[in-house]
Amino acid sequence: MARDIAKQIGITMAADSFVDERLLEKVPRWRNYLEAKLGFRNHWYPVKFSNEIAEGEVVKAKLMGEEILLKRVDGKIFAIRDRCLHRGVKLSEKVECYTRSTITCWYHGFTYKWDSGTLCDIIASPKTPIIGKKKLRTYPVEEAKGLVFVFVGDDGLEPHSLSRDVPHFFLDDDMVVFGSSYMVRSNWRLGCENGIDDLHIYLHRQSPLIVNTQRSLPLGHTDRPDDYFELYEDADGPKGVGTRKFRDAKPMAYEGVVEGKVVVTGTKMHASPEEAARKRTTGHFVCLPGVLRVDNFPYVDHVQFEWYVPVSEDEHLYIITIGKRCVTEEERVEHEHQFIHRWKPNALEGFNNEDVFAREALQPFYNNDANWLEEVLVREDHGIVLWRELCHRHSTGVQKPSDIV
Amino acid sequence: MARDIAKQIGITMAADSFVDERLLEKVPRWRNYLEAKLGFRNHWYPVKFSNEIAEGEVVKAKLMGEEILLKRVDGKIFAIRDRCLHRGVKLSEKVECYTRSTITCWYHGFTYKWDSGTLCDIIASPKTPIIGKKKLRTYPVEEAKGLVFVFVGDDGLEPHSLSRDVPHFFLDDDMVVFGSSYMVRSNWRLGCENGIDDLHIYLHRQSPLIVNTQRSLPLGHTDRPDDYFELYEDADGPKGVGTRKFRDAKPMAYEGVVEGKVVVTGTKMHASPEEAARKRTTGHFVCLPGVLRVDNFPYVDHVQFEWYVPVSEDEHLYIITIGKRCVTEEERVEHEHQFIHRWKPNALEGFNNEDVFAREALQPFYNNDANWLEEVLVREDHGIVLWRELCHRHSTGVQKPSDIV
């Protein structure tokens, strides 16, 4: 009844949400997505590259609004909340690790175990009864393919397999990835949506990557078959939206027309049809909790995996990796060499910087939650709609203000 | 009934307003004015000088919280909203004009006609059905006296004549004006109120303009006839508050007294009474949407027109112009010369800089909406009260949050 009165008089009840209830009610099919300003809980997120955390090193990260600390002990990485239980100061203000398996707060000597978060000692008050009875929040950690993944989950929930939170093929034995990360001044959802946006190739028409790889790049698309998108909703796999192989399936526009005249052209290589086809991006797949795979990109036989990791309301960590199947050590070394000297400058910091520009330009509009209802999506934005609805259906918990108190 | 309950329990309903309903209710006679933090809609506002927009140039402006873009095509200026319909990015992030009559969004190639705002093409998606069916907001533009005026109006409303939004005489054929503009860190209403403030001449007592023009300047006024102010509310003319010619009508105070002793004096020139009278400011007139005329100022036979154009809650564009009636080209050239070498340094940037200082000093207090009810106006502030009430009565629409979404 209380809620009824509130509704009747047009008032939003004080709720544990980053987004106003009145807006959420207007998008029943993707309400959880609109609410997930700081991301979805109960997922694995990469926060660092493995080589950014040396043995014994303590490193800070911010994930979904939570400040965390990571430490590598005997090779294994542990993660705890960077906030003393006692009076809320950050342990990272002055890191004190008297033993390998503990961290001590600089203020009163509250000491926690890295593995369990247990408050095992208080130096300034060694006999106080709460010792051994309280725990700092801990986060499961897994390393894979040179990335450090952290699970942000509800208390008592056993984390599911990492394979459910990464695109297919990423964990394949012969897949070798190299990458880099960038802090972007936009919400993580704008990262995803730009990533799967079929039309934003217009933005990349002068990218150095196109010339460097001698590939074709149209300006857009003229139409699309009805069965172009495919939903992935198997219980055991990643939940996502993919495109079917779009070679030949998606008519492309190489000529940009304004008022009936061609005013700009895409890049169409005068290669054999076979070579052109071979060099074409062949599809993409986006899945929860916000990671994209692009096939045959940035080059033949390569695949790009990239994450949009929620940091704060207006920041995400953009982790870009380039994967390639390598069997021998020589292939691995050659792939690394190419990554450093070709793909990092041309793809990550050539092509993808243009995406960063776009996402940061989107932020002022979407920063106003109400504007999510003011956009004017077109037919070709259908993939974005499918993605929002899929996130809504498979939400395992929206990050709420009470989660980051 | 919903509103009744809300009121009964002391809660302000979520409203489309920049100002709390509870405050507005306390000032029924000038409620619209208190609410018009971003100005009044359905008026002409100057945003640039004509010579700031060359043929073919695209220029940004911000008016009443709305970001707009202007372009001059074949001499005529067009104005559109600087925000793509599709996903809300600013067109100005990267201006792309493939044809003279269109502008294209850098992100997906959404292309709009400058004149109508019509979405005429989408480069990345040339066949999508919404082409031709959506429009970007456009703004009527008029140029007069070297100023570019933009009409911020409701959809479908035909703009009224510019003559209703400028003081009398400004559009007279022989009136020649030169001016300059300054961004001021205060709300536009504080600009108006300082402009028509009878007592603020105290602030200007040491202004270089006084010496430069050898005119008298009292420190204040001792009293005022009852019929000192005149209201202008004709349907066809500007709505405003003017003073009657106050030569002799307003006793002046040249001696500043504190605790019975003269502690400061105004400037009283020892000229003949005729010359003193001739050099005196003879009246002022302020009208909607926030423009002031000062007669016989800054000098004999000159008239100052100045606008306080709402930009954001705490900024206005202060456009100052000095007008003089000129019949011959020689007179025009001489007036321009005097403007550049005498009035710009001495009046605009000597005298009026002191006003800018005062308005910016007012901002912290009035930035708190509740403080509009805490001020202690005196009898001599009557003109300000009349102005607020006139704005309330003749409001043609307050700029609301939904207008700038």
Added chain:
Amino acid sequence: MARDIAKQIGITMAADSFVDERLLEKVPRWRNYLEAKLGFRNHWYPVKFSNEIAEGEVVKAKLMGEEILLKRVDGKIFAIRDRCLHRGVKLSEKVECYTRSTITCWYHGFTYKWDSGTLCDIIASPKTPIIGKKKLRTYPVEEAKGLVFVFVGDDGLEPHSLSRDVPHFFLDDDMVVFGSSYMVRSNWRLGCENGIDDLHIYLHRQSPLIVNTQRSLPLGHTDRPDDYFELYEDADGPKGVGTRKFRDAKPMAYEGVVEGKVVVTGTKMHASPEEAARKRTTGHFVCLPGVLRVDNFPYVDHVQFEWYVPVSEDEHLYIITIGKRCVTEEERVEHEHQFIHRWKPNALEGFNNEDVFAREALQPFYNNDANWLEEVLVREDHGIVLWRELCHRHSTGVQKPSDIV
């Protein structure tokens, strides 16, 4: 009934409070303290040292969110609100004092008496009827021990004796104090709580003061007698919480243990037991409105008095003084010499800088009002709880938003 409905539907009524009603209701025993983000009214607060205000000088200060102006006239200091009644500008934007006993607003010449705040003249409008009928807020001022105290009180309330708002002994005839002040980026309550925190000595274990004074400093405490704290609630004295002399009464921990091993040690001087006891801090006392006395600190026969003066929600002025009983002028001179060359660098800016670091580290957590309910206090924080409850019981008025409008 209105309040009942509001409560029933979970809505906080618009209230004149810096803190949400729903939080306040959860801490009935220290509700006033939680609400006193800007301090308690009707108390004496130091804002300057006497030597910071020379004869005739006008000086600004900010206290409990209120901007004030101080002036010394014929040796006596007066304090008024730094905001003109008329239109709210700060008098300090351009100080104009035409007579010794008045200050004039630079904008319209509103002139106020320093002693009474009376609007005695308006230069620009010398005959307006409100002259003599309005008053600017004034603040009683007292000087003691080289500090300038200001009373922030309710209208019409006669200030009580300064002796009720300072620790015992501070006003004793033979007590001579020297000190310095520092702006700290934390709420004033975090200053108090760190000051009386029995366990935070852990933080100081490497302080240069310890070596310099060759005193012992344990890392913490192992237990405490039940009658360790004493409440001071006499009507005529300061309201505070003190410790009984804790020589021998409080078992100390000199060895810091983590996982069963000693990992860090406190400083234990190998002096005679008598000398060790002589050099020990012997107690502390904190009282309203936020001032601490530490006995036998920073050295034998010295006493530290320090204030945490509320400035804004996230700033307090930290005034530290070192007192010593001096009978002769030689003793006074020697004490001043020691203060400048020994205690200022080693105590104030050696030892107490560590406290400033801690308080500023507390601020992000406690800045979120809800987090006051999320802390995990331990048994040894009992003194902090007693202090909060005492403040609640003896509150003479919480500073509210309406007080600083």
